[in-house]
Amino acid sequence: MANRMNFLQGKTVRKVIPANASHSRSSSTPQVNGTSATIYGGGVKDPSGRITEYSSEDDQCPVCKSDKYLEKRLRLLVSSCYHKMCESCIDRLFTLGPAPCPICSKVLRKLAFTPQTFEDLGVEKEIAVRRRIAKEFKKRVEDFSNLREFNDYLEDVEDITWNLINDIDPAGTEARITAYREANAALTLLNTQREEAYVLSLRQAEDLERKEKEMRAEEQRREEEEERAERESGKRDIIDRLERADDADAARVVRRTRRERAEREANRKGVAPGKGAQALLRARLAAAAATAAAKDTPHVPFQDNYYAYEDMFVLQPVYVDPTSEAVRKDREGIMRAGGFRVEEAWERALRSAVAGLDLWPLGQESVPNPQPIDQGGDVIMSAA
Amino acid sequence: MATSNKTLTPLYEASTQFKNWRHSSEDLAKIRSSLNSAAVAVIRQTLEAYEPGSSLAVSFLTPDEELLLVRLYISKISQLCGFFRFPEEVEATAVSYLKRFYLKNTVMDWHPKNVMLTALFLATKTTNNPISLEAYTDNIPKTAPSDVLELEFLVAQSLGFEFAVWHAHRALWGIWLDLQTVPTAPPDRALLESEKYDAAHRHLRNSRLSDAELIYTPSQIALASLSLASPELAAEWAEFKFPLGSPSLSRLQSIVASIKTLIQSSSQPVDVEAVRAVDLRLKLCKNPEKVVGSKAYLAKKAEEERKAEEKRNRKATDVQQAIAEGDLFGDELTRGLAVDDDDDDD
Numbered sequence: 001m002a003n004r005m006n007f008l009q010g011k012t013v014r015k016v017i018p019a020n021a022s023h024s025r026s027s028s029t030p031q032v033n034g035t036s037a038t039i040y041g042g043g044v045k046d047p048s049g050r051i052t053e054y055s056s057e058d059d060q061c062p063v064c065k066s067d068k069y070l071e072k073r074l075r076l077l078v079s080s081c082y083h084k085m086c087e088s089c090i091d092r093l094f095t096l097g098p099a100p101c102p103i104c105s106k107v108l109r110k111l112a113f114t115p116q117t118f119e120d121l122g123v124e125k126e127i128a129v130r131r132r133i134a135k136e137f138k139k140r141v142e143d144f145s146n147l148r149e150f151n152d153y154l155e156d157v158e159d160i161t162w163n164l165i166n167d168i169d170p171a172g173t174e175a176r177i178t179a180y181r182e183a184n185a186a187l188t189l190l191n192t193q194r195e196e197a198y199v200l201s202l203r204q205a206e207d208l209e210r211k212e213k214e215m216r217a218e219e220q221r222r223e224e225e226e227e228r229a230e231r232e233s234g235k236r237d238i239i240d241r242l243e244r245a246d247d248a249d250a251a252r253v254v255r256r257t258r259r260e261r262a263e264r265e266a267n268r269k270g271v272a273p274g275k276g277a278q279a280l281l282r283a284r285l286a287a288a289a290a291t292a293a294a295k296d297t298p299h300v301p302f303q304d305n306y307y308a309y310e311d312m313f314v315l316q317p318v319y320v321d322p323t324s325e326a327v328r329k330d331r332e333g334i335m336r337a338g339g340f341r342v343e344e345a346w347e348r349a350l351r352s353a354v355a356g357l358d359l360w361p362l363g364q365e366s367v368p369n370p371q372p373i374d375q376g377g378d379v380i381m382s383a384a
Numbered sequence: 385m386a387t388s389n390k391t392l393t394p395l396y397e398a399s400t401q402f403k404n405w406r407h408s409s410e411d412l413a414k415i416r417s418s419l420n421s422a423a424v425a426v427i428r429q430t431l432e433a434y435e436p437g438s439s440l441a442v443s444f445l446t447p448d449e450e451l452l453l454v455r456l457y458i459s460k461i462s463q464l465c466g467f468f469r470f471p472e473e474v475e476a477t478a479v480s481y482l483k484r485f486y487l488k489n490t491v492m493d494w495h496p497k498n499v500m501l502t503a504l505f506l507a508t509k510t511t512n513n514p515i516s517l518e519a520y521t522d523n524i525p526k527t528a529p530s531d532v533l534e535l536e537f538l539v540a541q542s543l544g545f546e547f548a549v550w551h552a553h554r555a556l557w558g559i560w561l562d563l564q565t566v567p568t569a570p571p572d573r574a575l576l577e578s579e580k581y582d583a584a585h586r587h588l589r590n591s592r593l594s595d596a597e598l599i600y601t602p603s604q605i606a607l608a609s610l611s612l613a614s615p616e617l618a619a620e621w622a623e624f625k626f627p628l629g630s631p632s633l634s635r636l637q638s639i640v641a642s643i644k645t646l647i648q649s650s651s652q653p654v655d656v657e658a659v660r661a662v663d664l665r666l667k668l669c670k671n672p673e674k675v676v677g678s679k680a681y682l683a684k685k686a687e688e689e690r691k692a693e694e695k696r697n698r699k700a701t702d703v704q705q706a707i708a709e710g711d712l713f714g715d716e717l718t719r720g721l722a723v724d725d726d727d728d729d730d
């Protein structure tokens with residue numbers, strides 16, 4: 001089903017290579033024999049060329065009964081009524097204009113023959129039908145007021161598709177399609193435009209990214225070039241100055257020249273990126289802003305605005321702590337889980353030491369000035 | 385200080401321990417007596433239903449006797465943890481679970497022996513110190529894996545699936561660390577006075593036998609334990625945290641004083657003989673519906689089976705009806721779900 005959906009959306013899908021691999025390769029090379037090689041009306045349109053035409057060793061033309069054994073370059077094409085025949089038969093029967101199909105006697109034209117993509121012609125037909133239906137019926141779930149209507153619509157579409165695939169009441173089905181097209185022309189157009197806009201935005205984003213990458217590479221190349229030129233000119237500069245100066249000055253000259261070069265380099269590094277890059281950055285920011293505006297506000301699942309008693313304690317860098325000594329001594333971290341830091345354990349302990357320190361137990365909050373229950377303990381507490 | 389951040393929820397007050405497991409002592413007594421009387425009424429009724437007149441001779445447990453039994457099994461948790469060399473966190477967590485469990489259930493329904501084993505096993509898992517069930521039950525006499533597992537969901541459910549516990553021993557550790565920050569502290573106090581920390585720790589372990597953790601916050605219990613070991617240190621730290629004469633300090637002092645009496649009153653070990661007598665009586669007054677193999681138990685099972693069957697049938701009928709009405713794909717956006725899909729016992 002997923003594959004089928006991809007075909008419907010015009011995406012490319014790698015086709016399963018038929019049992020006879022060597023043969024399929026030979027058939028994928030263009031065979032220019034007869035006029036129909038240039039016709040590409042139906043089948044799967046795949047500009048990447050990864051989906052090959054179907055042909056098999058057992059192919060036999062149902063009209064003239066010639067097969068691969070007799071005619072090595074036998075190529076069967078499929079008519080619009082989904083019957084196969086070989087190219088020579090097509091040439092023979094239809095060169096003089098429309099003629100009835102020798103199998104079902106439906107009137108056919110030469111241009112209506114297409115290469116075969118799938119072994120099963122039923123699949124071939126179903127895909128053609130579904131592609132056509134997908135073009136006609138473009139309503140989305142948002143276009144309906146309730147689920148029932150949407151489900152009914154889907155049911156209708158599937159009904160029509162099924163009828164077309166199985167040739168049930170073709171006239172009535174076509175009439176239904178026409179009626180729908182007339183009733184929903186505006187909506188279909190709108191949805192088509194929406195889809196196109198979406199595809200366009202994707203392509204633009206891709207373009208922008210590619211351009212940016214190129215520009216960055218270009219920038220880097222130029223910088224490297226400049227740096228190299230700089231270095232060379234620096235060397236030449238030193239040699240020139242050394243020629244002019246006497247021996248005592250030599251070290252000083254070298255030092256000064258180097259310092260100057262370092263300054264120049266620092267200046268260059270500090271310069272903001274080029275104008276082109278800036279423009280590109282702006283464009284990208286604008287695009288990002290546009291997409292952000294189109295999207296819903298993100299859902300924030302957890303807002304961490306708790307008071308964690310930060311003002312109640314100060315974490316020291318180190319404590320005298322026999323409890324955690326073994327863990328701290330263990331440099332290889334055999335005893336520790338990944339990411340364990342003893343400071344965090346200390347902080348948690350300190351936090352729980354001050355958490356809820358002055359909370360009244362339940363049922364005593366209302367008492368304004370409760371007398372301590374254990375007078376002795378309290379006296380000791382306040383006396384110390 | 386703490387009051388300057390009134391707009392934010394303090395972390396402890398956001399915990400389930402603060403929200404759902406904090407009671408006043410009167411509240412605790414009320415919960416226990418109402419649970420006890422409800423259980424007694426149910427058991428009496430059940431006994432009468434199967435053997436009329438049999439409940440007259442039975443002497444049911446009082447809430448205090450139930451609590452005594454639970455306390456014995458709390459001390460058993462410490463022994464088991466020593467045997468398995470579990471960290472202190474496991475022990476403290478299991479004790480909390482057991483106490484919380486018996487705020488939702490009674491001893492007469494569920495005997496604390498098995499509940500204790502399950503609570504401890506659950507605690508090993510929730511504190512990330514897992515042990516295999518076989519290794520666990522093989523080392524405890526007369527215990528099968530099923531004894532532990534059968535109650536596991538019940539215990540988790542009674543806890544409201546709130547497994548996180550704020551522990552007093554961590555707070556005590558924090559206080560001990562923070563004492564080194566007190567400006568007047570001698571430089572190597574933590575080493576010189578470590579026996580005071582150990583003493584405070586012993587008091588803290590005693591506090592687990594009491595209801596302290598259901599009433600007070602962990603930091604208060606820790607400070608009270610320290611105060612029992614060394615009142616000077618506790619007072620020094622309290623005055624370091626709160627300015628002298630502030631209402632918070634006096635409040636803390638009175639709270640600490642009451643926790644100290646609570647700990648001291650519960651520090652004597654449980655009288656095993658008294659508990660044995662209670663346990664003998666418990667054998668007679670246990671809820672017969674919970675005793676596997678008894679008539680009442682079988683009747684209860686049959687009843688449950690009947691209810692489940694009824695529910696299955698009702699569900700099937702509902703589905704049939706929905707199909708018949710032709711609304712299987714229909715407007716559930718507006719009408720709401722027609723079919724009951726959950727599996728709870730409503």
